[in-house]
Amino acid sequence: MSSTAQLKIFRGDRNGGAMVDYEVPRTPGMVVLDAVHVVQATQAPDLAVRWNCKAGKCGSCSAEVNGKPKLTCMERMDKYPEGTAISIRPMKTFPVIKDLVTDVSWNYAVNKKIPPFKIKEGERKYYQYEADRVQEFRKCIECFLCQNICHVLREHQLKQEFAGPRFLVRVAGLEMHPLDTEDRTELIKDAMGVGFCNITKCCTEVCPESIQITDNAIIPLKERVADRYYDPIRWIARKVFGGNDSRQ
Amino acid sequence: MEQAASSLPPPARFGATDRKDNWWAAPLTVLIALSAFGVYATFRVVQNAWYAIDDTASAHILSPFYSPLIIWDGMPRWLSPGMLILWAPAGFRLTCYYYRKAYYRAFFLDPPACGVGEPRRNNYLGERGILILQNVHRYFLYLALGFIVILTWDVIKAMMWPDGFGVSVATLILLLNTVFLGLYTFSCHSLRHLVGGRIDCFSCAAMGQARHKAWKGVSKLNSSHMRWAWISLFTVMLADFYVWMVSSGVITDFRFF
Numbered sequence: 265m266s267s268t269a270q271l272k273i274f275r276g277d278r279n280g281g282a283m284v285d286y287e288v289p290r291t292p293g294m295v296v297l298d299a300v301h302v303v304q305a306t307q308a309p310d311l312a313v314r315w316n317c318k319a320g321k322c323g324s325c326s327a328e329v330n331g332k333p334k335l336t337c338m339e340r341m342d343k344y345p346e347g348t349a350i351s352i353r354p355m356k357t358f359p360v361i362k363d364l365v366t367d368v369s370w371n372y373a374v375n376k377k378i379p380p381f382k383i384k385e386g387e388r389k390y391y392q393y394e395a396d397r398v399q400e401f402r403k404c405i406e407c408f409l410c411q412n413i414c415h416v417l418r419e420h421q422l423k424q425e426f427a428g429p430r431f432l433v434r435v436a437g438l439e440m441h442p443l444d445t446e447d448r449t450e451l452i453k454d455a456m457g458v459g460f461c462n463i464t465k466c467c468t469e470v471c472p473e474s475i476q477i478t479d480n481a482i483i484p485l486k487e488r489v490a491d492r493y494y495d496p497i498r499w500i501a502r503k504v505f506g507g508n509d510s511r512q
Numbered sequence: 513m514e515q516a517a518s519s520l521p522p523p524a525r526f527g528a529t530d531r532k533d534n535w536w537a538a539p540l541t542v543l544i545a546l547s548a549f550g551v552y553a554t555f556r557v558v559q560n561a562w563y564a565i566d567d568t569a570s571a572h573i574l575s576p577f578y579s580p581l582i583i584w585d586g587m588p589r590w591l592s593p594g595m596l597i598l599w600a601p602a603g604f605r606l607t608c609y610y611y612r613k614a615y616y617r618a619f620f621l622d623p624p625a626c627g628v629g630e631p632r633r634n635n636y637l638g639e640r641g642i643l644i645l646q647n648v649h650r651y652f653l654y655l656a657l658g659f660i661v662i663l664t665w666d667v668i669k670a671m672m673w674p675d676g677f678g679v680s681v682a683t684l685i686l687l688l689n690t691v692f693l694g695l696y697t698f699s700c701h702s703l704r705h706l707v708g709g710r711i712d713c714f715s716c717a718a719m720g721q722a723r724h725k726a727w728k729g730v731s732k733l734n735s736s737h738m739r740w741a742w743i744s745l746f747t748v749m750l751a752d753f754y755v756w757m758v759s760s761g762v763i764t765d766f767r768f769f
Binding site (some may be wrong): 328329330331332333348351353368389393394397413415418419420422426439440441443444457459460461462463464465466468469470476478479483484486487488490492494495 | 529532648704726734
């Protein structure tokens with residue numbers, strides 16, 4: 265006799281909804297998204313779920329499984345003991361469109377505020393060891409799990425003031441690029457609101473690409489903002505010796 | 513299909529979550545550990561006694577809570593030498609990026625754990641507002657680097673016995689403590705920024721190769737910053753406790769050679 269899995273899946277839209285119980289057979293290698301698809305195929309054809317690659321690379325199938333943000337296509341069902349229902353909710357930070365599908369368009373609006381890469385004039389040569397640091401940030405698949413779990417956005421709803429970890433990662437990738445000449449320090453401090461981050465590292469904990477978001481992106485950006493705005497010795501040095509916060 | 517009485521979003525109240533794990537265990541452990549350390553350190557500094565093994569048959573062994581020892585004639589009795597120096601390492605830890613995470617979660621519940629509801633509060637400012645002062649961390653780093661030099665000198669003095677070179681349990685504990693405090697200090701995020709993190713183009717920068725190596729080295733240590741933070745917190749307390757026990761006559765320091 266095959267075993268079964270109990271699921272509680274959110275059904276509803278931005279006006280409200282409820283957790284609905286389903287039961288599906290467990291199969292070897294099954295992931296949470298598979299179980300949702302079984303529900304969709306056999307019990308609830310109107311169940312909305314966003315997915316695409318089923319390989320953990322497109323970032324479409326983000327949801328909250330037992331309260332933790334996960335890519336449902338990578339979350340194996342055998343992690344969860346039989347006999348206990350698995351709750352599957354849409355990402356809390358974003359408005360629900362239907363069931364497990366959320367409206368993440370706010371992220372794209374934030375992205376547009378970031379000045380693009382501005383390449384330096386003259387010789388354009390750099391080395392792999394210099395590229396290593398920014399290549400980590402290029403692993404981001406924009407699943408927005410970090411945005412979802414960030415308590416500044418999730419609990420305090422400061423979407424107007426704080427850009428969120430995903431975009432601090434993106435701007436870190438630009439700022440630390442050896443050939444980029446754009447200065448985004450003021451943007452990071454003001455429009456992106458890096459000071460709202462209290463570095464509690466939830467973004468790092470949930471990143472499916474294991475990007476060290478807090479240690480390698482956000483804290484270095486905070487230090488750069490401190491160089492420019494909160495370090496009196498550097499301020500005096502700039503006044504005496506001139507120049508700006510040269511990053512060379 | 514059965515409808516359960518639940519709606520979205522989960523109610524925004526303290527502790528609200530779908531998490532099934534013991535999410536409260538980590539913040540509770542941090543709360544207890546840091547509180548215990550705070551109480552111990554405060555007591556020892558106020559106690560103003562038993563902070564050095566200083567008898568004529570032993571090397572001079574000083575508790576890290578009282579190093580460097582600052583005493584002058586006419587010093588008020590209520591003023592402990594520990595009070596004069598402990599604010600610096602305390603400031604280094606309080607403004608440390610790791611400890612900030614730890615105590616924001618454990619003491620301020622902001623958030624208590626990932627994906628867990630916070631106590632209701634308005635006007636969240638993060639590290640703007642008064643907490644903008646956390647940016648002073650780099651200055652505490654400069655002081656902490658000085659303390660590593662002083663504590664290293666303490667270890668050397670702990671090997672200088674009246675009859676020549678010697679090593680006791682106290683010497684080894686001071687050495688262990690200095691090593692772990694060193695690992696904690698040299699894995700600091702601000703140091704990582706200072707030695708090379710602020711550079712974008714290492715191949716264009718003066719001494720770029722050396723600074724890149726320094727940055728890589730600090731980065732490697734930095735990946736275990738939390739581990740060094742906790743181990744060094746334990747070893748500094750152990751070192752002080754051992755000196756207290758020996759200097760008060762409760763135990764005898766065993767000399768290996």
